[in-house]
Amino acid sequence: MDIQPTIRSEIEKHLKEKGFTLSKLSERTGINNGNLSEIFNSNPPRPITVRQLDAITVAIGYEPGWLYDLYPEECAMPERISRPRVIPFLIRCSELGRTELIERVVAVLMENPKNVSILYDVAEQLYKSGRRKESALFYRLVIDNEKDNHSDRFLISQYRLFRASLGTDVEENWKAVIRFEPYRNRLSEGNRLDGLLQLANVCFALHRWEDVERFADELRELATIVYQNEMRKKKRKKVSEPLQTERHLVVYYGQGYLLKSVALEKQGLYEKAKEYVSGYSDLSWFELLDEVGLKEVEKI
Template identity: 50%
Template sequence: MEHTPTIRSKIETELKQRGYSFSSFSKISGINRGTFSAMLNSNPPKPISVRQMDLITKALGYPEGWLYELYIEECFYEGKGHWKRIKPFLLRCVELGRQDFIQKVLSRLTEDLSYVPTIFSLAEELHAEGKEKESVPFYECVVENEKYYHSERLAISQYRLFSYSLNKDLENNRQLAIKFAPFRKNLPENHQLDALLKLANVYFQVHDCETVIQYAKELGVLATNIYQQQIQTKLKKREVKPLNTERHLIVYYGQAYLLQGSAFEKQGLYEKAMEFIPYYANLAGLEGMNEIGMFEARRLQLFANANRLSLEILMGNMTNLSGYVELIKNNPPEILHGLLTIMESANTYKYSIDDVLTLFAENINDFRDLRTNITYYHNNYNLVIYSRFFLELSRYYFNKGNYSEAIDSMLNSLKASSQLSDKAYYIKSITLLFEKYKDHSTLEQRAEYEKVLKEVEYNIKQMTS
């Protein structure tokens, strides 16, 4: 029967082959001679720390991680897990990116489910240090092994994995939201606020307005309750504990109403959408507002003013068009969204906005120049707005008989939608539009159209394979 080497037998073999004594090896490794001897000769032997193992590896000239496979047994000496050895070993494996050893240790650990809370604590430590990617295997381990379905631990782990996995693929995000949503109410209130806002935004991007409204309502109720609890705490002259959320509390309250209004706007119910504006237009007077809260209140007020004007324009009331143009002109981050609103209204009510397009020609050209680097719009919201704007601009130019500009704009829209994997909502509309006006396109435009369609087909195959 072949003898299975241990970490100690491996070290002893190396020492003998190289002619090292404990004394001589102690000098080159930096490990005390007595300590080194106790590791190999004591009965029972003195445990080897991760740092000592790394010093031995370096002294023998081997690459980092050389003894790690054997060190796993050191972590489970006599069949029991020893967390004081396991934790430093796992952290070192995290540093070296050794997912294989991490999975082996976690597999051994979870033979005893009492370790699940300990693994969760380590995942939270990594998260707090900004090591999101590195914490994933630990949260996944908790999800796979937590025996209490309604535990806060499981809910937080599911929330972390949901948050980390959101990307530009809207269908991916929708599936993640479906998987995570049942756990949201088991989260602590601070995490619930962030989770509900993320869920509402995911469904807003996939145009599921009913679900947006559902989560936005939940968000509004929760934010209101927390605010009222804080007021009561202050009245009792007690200290209000920090909420520990990603944003100020006022953001969740304001976004709850802003998102509901936006969902109704997306459905074309502009008068209904208008009803939500007063709820987030004047929040600066709320009690307990600090500097950050006042900043967020001013931002929400700006959104309220912009949305009010936007809705009026979408309803065909062009009285305040010049005021709206001035507003977006003075707020560059809002230019793209503002121009989309104006384009949609112009296409619906059939009026000319050539003067507006001339005024913002430089901005539009800057947007158009990003056709080869559309990922500049790194989040889904901006990509969606980008795609919608160029689709509406394309329709506007087609209606005016400016086919070259129309097809160029349509190609910008198609490219953005393909990167979002937003096939259902936009790509069908864009392809139908192109086929309708195909005879007006140049050879170069047709070639680019075919190229982007191949990218779309490739993305679909990747998602379904």
């Protein structure tokens, strides 16, 4: 009967072919010699991290992703899921475009619905590291497998997927708006502000002026409410969690008026459009302005 290769047997075979000892491998990879000994000689063996596998791959002289087909046995077997190893592995597979391995690991993970949290963590790490396009696959998986569609995880995934889906394709951008719109008002205040501004901007690019006007109204109303709440906190000297937004609060307030005015003008409602110019033309009165806020006021 043929013996199935394992990640260790394959590495050991190639080490012998190249005349590498563990000491030499330790020198080439920077991995502690004792750790290497535990990986290859202990019973049971010490698990290999994906970073260690990548270092070994470089040391031996192979292309990135070598032996990834065998790596799931280290992190994602039906009887044993290792969160600390499977998350970095899925991220690396995403970076290398190994979708077949992602599908294989996801199939194992989804045998237990609780593992949707692993997919969410992968998506968040990819998104926050600037790999928004790669994160979209994992946010879709979270949305498809999250049972509670009122959970923060589900709602944030909807928002992040919307942001990750935006690009140069006009039709796809409109589809992203349609998918995300029903969830916009169920987000936290910070994400709602960001989401409404993005919705308005996408519709602006699509020349959907009535939609721009609608989202601008919502943005202006929410920014006003948030501003009033922040001012009350300041007066009471109440210590609370800072508002989490991508831009300064003054941006959302000013853009709400600016987008409203432009949308009305584009619809030929010139006199009505003028009513909103004062809402963004001079925002020097806006309190809570730090250095960033003052620069934003100058730009608006």
